[in-house]
Amino acid sequence: MYKEKMKESLLSQQQHKEGEGEGEGEGEEGEEELTFGEKLWRENKKLWVVAGPSIFTRFSTFGIIVISQAFIGHIGPTELAGFALVSTVLVRFANGILLGMASALETLCGQSFGAKRYHMLGIYLQRSWIILFISTLMILPLFIFTTPLLRLLGQDESIAEMAGTIAKWYIPIMFSFMWSFTLQMYLQSQSRNLIISYLAFATLTIHIFLCWLLTIKLGLGLAGVMISMILAMWIPILGQLGFVFFGGCPMTWTGFSSSAFEDLWEVVKLSLSSGVMLCLELWYNTILVLLTGHMKDAEIALDALSICLNINGWQMMISVGFLSAAGVRVANELGAGSSKRAKFAIVNVAVTSLVLGTVFFIFFLLFRGNLAYVFTDSLKVARAVADLSSLLAFSILLNSIQPVLSGVAIGAGWQSVVAYVNITCYYIIGIPLGAVLGYVLGLHVKGIWIGMLIGTGVQTLVLIYITKRTDWDKQVAIARARLNKWYKERPASDKTQQLA
Structure with a gap:
């Protein structure tokens, strides 16, 4: 009998904790007692x-x-x-x-x-x-x-x-x-x-x-x-x-x-908006390859571009890792009801990713076409890679910020908003501008890439503006409303079994 009463008591406490799980500003009082260095150390461990x-x-x-x-x-x-x-x-x-x-x-x-x-x-x-x-x-x-x-x-x-x-x-x-x-x-x-x-x-x-x-x-x-x-x-x-x-x-x-x-x-509905948002980003480079295939000396251009995109692809693995981290950290803190920690997490992951991106940016500017010889013995292709290396370096620099902002959007649940931003910046600005620079002005693959970089740059600036202007207390309320709407009680038998 005593054991049953203890289980009921523990269940009651657990249900109370689950009900207040997203309590407003949870843990923010203790946050004020920490120094900036302690906050930074704790956040980086989580990151x-x-x-x-x-x-x-x-x-x-x-x-x-x-x-x-x-x-x-x-x-x-x-x-x-x-x-x-x-x-x-x-x-x-x-x-x-x-x-x-x-x-x-x-x-x-x-x-x-x-x-x-x-x-x-x-x-x-x-x-x-x-x-x-x-x-x-x-x-x-x-x-x-x-x-x-x-x-x-x-x-x-x-x-x-x-x-x-x-x-x-x-x-x-x-x-x-x-x-x-x-x-x-x-x-x-x-x-x-x-x-x-x-x-x-x-x-x-x-x-x-x-x-x-x-x-x-x-x-x-x-x-x-x-x-x-x-x-x-x-x-x-x-x-x-x-x-x-x-x-x-x-x-x-x-x-x-x-x-x-x-x-x-x-x-x-949330999955579809997420799918559109990421698809528009992942297909962007594919269009760059397709447009390049119609250029003069397409074989050399495609070889050089594929080498650059291969290097860019390896570096993107780091950026996508930060995208995941940004999404998790923002979602966790919004769910916990802490707008301050969510904002701190965003700044921390953005600065960390930018520092690494800057290191890679300088590295690729310094070594330029020398990296091409890892992939090819052709002097013409190596020269073409050297010609594109500055664009590669700027792509890597943008990649250090843009995926983090996409991760913030995923963590906050803004996928549908970012999908519209991506359509406008990538497919209304970037690709048409690249086609004009590449085909009309005769800049070839460099022109296409410059246009697409401008599209990515505009998208990054728009996402920075949206993130900066966001009322994060309101985002906490939105997250709470979503979680309450879809919440399902855990069966009592399951709770009792877990406490036994």
């Missing part, structure tokens, strides 16, 4: 707990694609061209949609965790699985009918056939994205993403070994690389699911729930 594993994981994932491409490049030029076409066009298109839609989970999980409504993270995760599974099914025809689509676009017959074969190998990889994106955002919103880094490192090592074994030793060729790539994508997911299901997240994973099928349309 790097998310940013560090996120950066490392993205480097590892990007490394899997680079390693696969390297092995395929030794199989044959047609296989390499087919792989490049599928990975840079089809996969980037699908990636943009799925990653964008999954970023809604970052908003919801981050704010719920800050508000101490821990069990809602598991429900949001399950809702996101449902939405992304349906989205993946809708994208699937692109990978099934790749060859006829490429023929329709006038692609070379042999490359179209090879791309179609590779696209079918990519189907299980596509279904892995719905799990990997959502699990990463679920885990990093509660600063438990170190497990993702361990699994990513282990998988990268396994992938190198399997590519060598299946491709070179067993002579399976393209099939060997793709089998290894599929395993490399699914092994971390199985590890992460095991971590979540078997006690790694006891506060936030309370089992499968029928509540996952409720309020789906509201989550779909």
Whole structure:
């Protein structure tokens, strides 16, 4: 009898805590007692707990694609061209949609965790699985009918056939994205993403070994690389699911729930605006490549541009890590009801990213075309890279700020607003201006890139203005209203079991 009364008492206390989880200004009284140095140290610890594993994981994932491409490049030029076409066009298109839609989970999980409504993270995760599974099914025809689509676009017959074969190998990889994106955002919103880094490192090592074994030793060729790539994508997911299901997240994973099928349309709307926002950003560089393909001396221009974008892609892994960190930190603090800590987190992550971006900016200005010889022996291509290196340096500098601001937007739930900003700055200003500079004024690839940089610059200035002018106390209220609207009580039996 006494034990039952104790459980009821503990349940009552827990329910009271959950009800006041997003209490206004929680913890801000104690904030005044800390020195600036103490605040900075505490915030940076929270920042790097998310940013560090996120950066490392993205480097590892990007490394899997680079390693696969390297092995395929030794199989044959047609296989390499087919792989490049599928990975840079089809996969980037699908990636943009799925990653964008999954970023809604970052908003919801981050704010719920800050508000101490821990069990809602598991429900949001399950809702996101449902939405992304349906989205993946809708994208699937692109990978099934790749060859006829490429023929329709006038692609070379042999490359179209090879791309179609590779696209079918990519189907299980596509279904892995719905799990990997959502699990990463679920885990990093509660600063438990170190497990993702361990699994990513282990998988990268396994992938190198399997590519060598299946491709070179067993002579399976393209099939060997793709089998290894599929395993490399699914092994971390199985590890992460095991971590979540078997006690790694006891506060936030309370089992499968029928509540996952409720309020789906509201989550779909947020997911769609998130998808549009990130898709418009991820497809921007693809358009740069497509426009360059119609230039005079397109082969040299494309080679030089691909080297620059490859370097830019590696650096972007760092920027995207800070994007994730900014989203998590802002969402956590808004959910906790602390506008002051949210603003401090924004300034801290922006300055940290800018300092690193400035270092890279100076590095690429100093070394210019010398970096090209890592990728090519052609003097003409190296000179073309040297000619573009100043634009690369400025791109890297902008990349140190722009993704952070996008992360702030995700954390606050502004995805629909930023989607309109992206459409205007990228597709109404940047691309048309680049086309005029490149084609009309004869600046070629430099003109296209300058125009697109101006579009990115305008977008960055607009986001800085929006962030600076935002009433963050009002954002706390908006976050609270969203969380209250979608809140579901944890079943009493589940609470009792957890306290037993």
